[in-house]
Amino acid sequence: MQKRVGKQTFVFENAFVRQGFAIAGPKEKHGLLGDCFDFCLQDDKFGEKSFEKAECKMFKFAIDGVLNKANLQPQNIDTMLGGDLLNQIVSVSFAMRAYDSSFLGLYNACGTFAESLLVGSCLVDGGYKNKVVCISGSHFSTAERQYRYPLELGVLRSPVTQWTATGAGASILTNESDNAICKITKGVAGRVIDLGIKDVNNMGAAMAPAACDTILQFFEDTKAKVDDYDGIFTGDLGKLGRQILFDFAKDRGIDFKDKLFDCGAMLYKQKQQTFQGGSGAACSAIVFNSYILNKFKQKKYKKILLVGTGALLSPLTSFQGESVPCIAHCLEVCSC
Amino acid sequence: MSQNFEQKDTKLIEEQSKIRSFKNQKKKTLYMDYVFEVSPKSSHVKNMFWAYVIGGLICAFGQVIIDLLVQNGVEDKVASVFASCILVALAACATGLGVYDKLGRFAGAGSTVPITGFSNAMVAPAIEFRSEGMIYGLGAKMFTVAGPVVVNGVMISFVIAVFHLVLGV
Amino acid sequence: MLINIAKAFLMGGFICMLGQIVINLTHLTNGKILVMFLILGAVLQAFDLYQPLVDTFGAGASVPISGFGCSLVNGALDGIRAEGFFGAIKGGLQATAPGIATAIIFGYINAILFKPRTKKK
Numbered sequence: 001m002q003k004r005v006g007k008q009t010f011v012f013e014n015a016f017v018r019q020g021f022a023i024a025g026p027k028e029k030h031g032l033l034g035d036c037f038d039f040c041l042q043d044d045k046f047g048e049k050s051f052e053k054a055e056c057k058m059f060k061f062a063i064d065g066v067l068n069k070a071n072l073q074p075q076n077i078d079t080m081l082g083g084d085l086l087n088q089i090v091s092v093s094f095a096m097r098a099y100d101s102s103f104l105g106l107y108n109a110c111g112t113f114a115e116s117l118l119v120g121s122c123l124v125d126g127g128y129k130n131k132v133v134c135i136s137g138s139h140f141s142t143a144e145r146q147y148r149y150p151l152e153l154g155v156l157r158s159p160v161t162q163w164t165a166t167g168a169g170a171s172i173l174t175n176e177s178d179n180a181i182c183k184i185t186k187g188v189a190g191r192v193i194d195l196g197i198k199d200v201n202n203m204g205a206a207m208a209p210a211a212c213d214t215i216l217q218f219f220e221d222t223k224a225k226v227d228d229y230d231g232i233f234t235g236d237l238g239k240l241g242r243q244i245l246f247d248f249a250k251d252r253g254i255d256f257k258d259k260l261f262d263c264g265a266m267l268y269k270q271k272q273q274t275f276q277g278g279s280g281a282a283c284s285a286i287v288f289n290s291y292i293l294n295k296f297k298q299k300k301y302k303k304i305l306l307v308g309t310g311a312l313l314s315p316l317t318s319f320q321g322e323s324v325p326c327i328a329h330c331l332e333v334c335s336c
Numbered sequence: 337m338s339q340n341f342e343q344k345d346t347k348l349i350e351e352q353s354k355i356r357s358f359k360n361q362k363k364k365t366l367y368m369d370y371v372f373e374v375s376p377k378s379s380h381v382k383n384m385f386w387a388y389v390i391g392g393l394i395c396a397f398g399q400v401i402i403d404l405l406v407q408n409g410v411e412d413k414v415a416s417v418f419a420s421c422i423l424v425a426l427a428a429c430a431t432g433l434g435v436y437d438k439l440g441r442f443a444g445a446g447s448t449v450p451i452t453g454f455s456n457a458m459v460a461p462a463i464e465f466r467s468e469g470m471i472y473g474l475g476a477k478m479f480t481v482a483g484p485v486v487v488n489g490v491m492i493s494f495v496i497a498v499f500h501l502v503l504g505v
Numbered sequence: 506m507l508i509n510i511a512k513a514f515l516m517g518g519f520i521c522m523l524g525q526i527v528i529n530l531t532h533l534t535n536g537k538i539l540v541m542f543l544i545l546g547a548v549l550q551a552f553d554l555y556q557p558l559v560d561t562f563g564a565g566a567s568v569p570i571s572g573f574g575c576s577l578v579n580g581a582l583d584g585i586r587a588e589g590f591f592g593a594i595k596g597g598l599q600a601t602a603p604g605i606a607t608a609i610i611f612g613y614i615n616a617i618l619f620k621p622r623t624k625k626k
Contacts, residue, residue, distance in 0.1 A: 026623075044623050050467040051623075141623050150464035151621040152431050153481065154440015154447045154456050155535055156383065156528065159376045195367040199532065205371040240375060380529050387525035388518035391569070395517020396510045398564035403506050416559075416567050417576075421607040423568060428608060432615030434622045445524030448535050449542055449569050450517065451604060457535060458608045462616040474616050478609065481536045485570070486605060488540050489547065489577045493597030496551040497581035501593060 006221025010187045015121035016180035016336065018131075018172040020289030021066035023058055025140065025166025028278075028286070031268040036290035037167070038065055044141060044166050052091065055084065055139040055168075059095035062170040063133060066289075070172050070179070072131070074099050077172075079123065081116040082135035083107045085143050085164075085281055087314075092135060101133075110207075110236045111190075112136040113169060113285040114308020114329040118187045120173045121331075130175055137168025138280035147200075147315055160202040162238045162279035165267055169285030171293075177336060182296040186222060186332035190214040192312065194325040200318045204241020204276055207309040210326035211237060212248045215307060218330045219254060226256055230301045233292065235284035235309040235328075236264035238276030263287035284308045296335055306331045383444050390439065390446030398423055398450075420451050427452035431459040457481035509563055516558070516565030539570050546571025550578040576600045 001013050022037045029040035039061065046054040059082075067074060080099065083106040084091040096103045108115040113136035123129040141151060143164040149155055174180070193213050197206035211234050218224070226232070237245060242262040249256060263284045265277035288306060295301040309328045318324070398419050405415035430436040436456045440447045447453055458478055465477035479486070524538055533541070546569075549555040555575040558566040566572055577597040584596020598605075 150460040153460035154437040156444035388522040391521025392514040392518025395565045395568045396514040398568040399513035424607045425611045428611035432619040446521040449521045449524040459612040462612045492547045493577040493581040497593035
């Protein structure tokens with residue numbers, strides 16, 4: 001079996017998604033996908049003293065939840081992979097104190113979930129591990145204070161801003177096909193693309209070219225067509241970024257028609273005033289583990305593309321006047 | 337011969353990279369123009385209206401305090417300082433109660449530019465970073481947003497004063 | 506009294522609207538807007554242009570942060586007249602100390618009393 005096609009595409013044979021679990025915050029609960037999530041927080045402090053502790057607890061809750069759903073014990077898991085948005089990916093790392101499995105910390109900003117699925121598939125399909133847990137998420141209050149302003153500061157939000165979603169998603173990948181919901185068949189690790197956007201509020205516009213580059217590379221490598229897929233889900237481009245990606249791809253000969261969805265833009269209702277929709281690592285993680293996996297369980301989807309997008313900035317670099325480099329990873333997920 | 341070839345090779349690479357960086361530069365500016373065009377703009381008229389109304393109301397409220405103080409026999413100059421202090425204290429409490437940021441969501445500069453905005457900028461990080469302790473959290477972060485105001489204010493007043501001293505105005 | 510209040514409203518609103526125009530055109534952040542207006546007030550006062558506004562419009566000119574810059578400069582200039590160079594160093598902060606101290610004291614109290622809240626929108 002060929003492990004690689006074209007320039008950048010990996011091919012996986014035995015990478016199955018056994019189970020997924022999504023935990024979301026109170027605002028997401030009242031959003032468009034509120035009913036899909038396995039668990040929703042009433043209060044995003046989650047009974048903890050600080051928001052960082054709450055985020056950490058959320059990750060533990062998601063891991064325990066997914067293990068419970070799959071009837072597995074923590075000792076059955078060989079490795080956990082994942083990351084979050086905080087500096088030095090503390091939330092996930094701290095959550096790992098509770099588990100015995102080995103841990104690989106990953107960071108690609110909001111594209112971390114797709115990255116962890118990609119790395120997880122490599123490990124599982126390569127035969128290095130039998131079962132891995134991929135986890136990623138974000139928390140509005142912790143991300144806001146790190147990347148933007150203190151919560152109580154009165155600022156006018158620009159209409160291009162997005163809302164950092166609160167939530168965490170965990171999936172179990174195995175190399176056995178029993179009880180599997182779907183399988184990951186191909187993946188593309190993206191390139192870092194920077195077209196010079198400096199407005200840190202306008203992340204959708206910064207990330208759209210990266211998403212476009214990765215998707216085009218995937219189509220070029222695999223000779224696939226848009227019509228083969230039930231949906232192409234981008235991570236957190238938001239409404240504006242989704243539109244830019246749509247136009248960009250059209251210029252380059254790919255018409256997404258009505259198949260392009262954005263996880264961030266799907267999360268909230270119009271009246272929740274999130275402007276361009278959700279952002280953050282939680283978007284793709286919770287939408288994949290709830291909405292998309294549900295569709296696979298109901299046999300409504302046969303094949304989709306999940307494109308995790310990430311803006312690789314820090315507050316420091318934006319103060320130094322740097323533009324925002326972005327990355328996107330793409331995964332092809334099929335029903336078994 | 338081989339040396340020649342190498343030279344030619346490096347020259348070629350240099351030229352190519354020049355072309356590529358030029359193309360990149362062109363692509364970048366084109367893309368930024370395009371993004372600027374498609375991005376939704378904030379409504380200038382609405383923003384300015386609310387900034388005017390809220391900013392005006394805060395100042396009018398300050399004037400009410402000044403007038404009341406003057407009526408009660410406080411000196412003009414002292415009354416003005418006193419009124420500023422009262423506004424600062426009120427804004428600090430409004431920040432603590434979680435009201436001021438809601439005002440800022442639609443008032444924009446109307447709540448930033450008055451002295452109450454300075455107070456908000458000091459109190460908001462103090463509340464936020466309280467979880468990192470009283471010294472490195474609250475104490476240090478209180479000035480993250482408002483510190484530059486004090487620092488630049490003292491510097492500019494010093495520079496202006498020295499100019500006056502030297503020029504003997 | 507009503508005329509005073511109306512004047513304060515008009516001038517204060519106008520300065521804030523100027524700030525909003527700058528924000529809309531340049532997307533500057535809060536801190537930069539505050540510093541910009543502070544320096545604007547200070548520089549105007551260096552040429553003795555801001556105090557007349559304060560005299561005419563009262564709180565309309567003294568409550569915006571540019572009024573803060575104006576009193577900083579006034580304090581430093583008064584300091585020079587009283588104590589020379591040493592006055593230039595201490596005068597500015599001396600004049601604005603009440604405002605800064607109030608912000609610190611009430612900020613401290615509020616930070617102890619309240620916790621940050623997650624935003625609904």
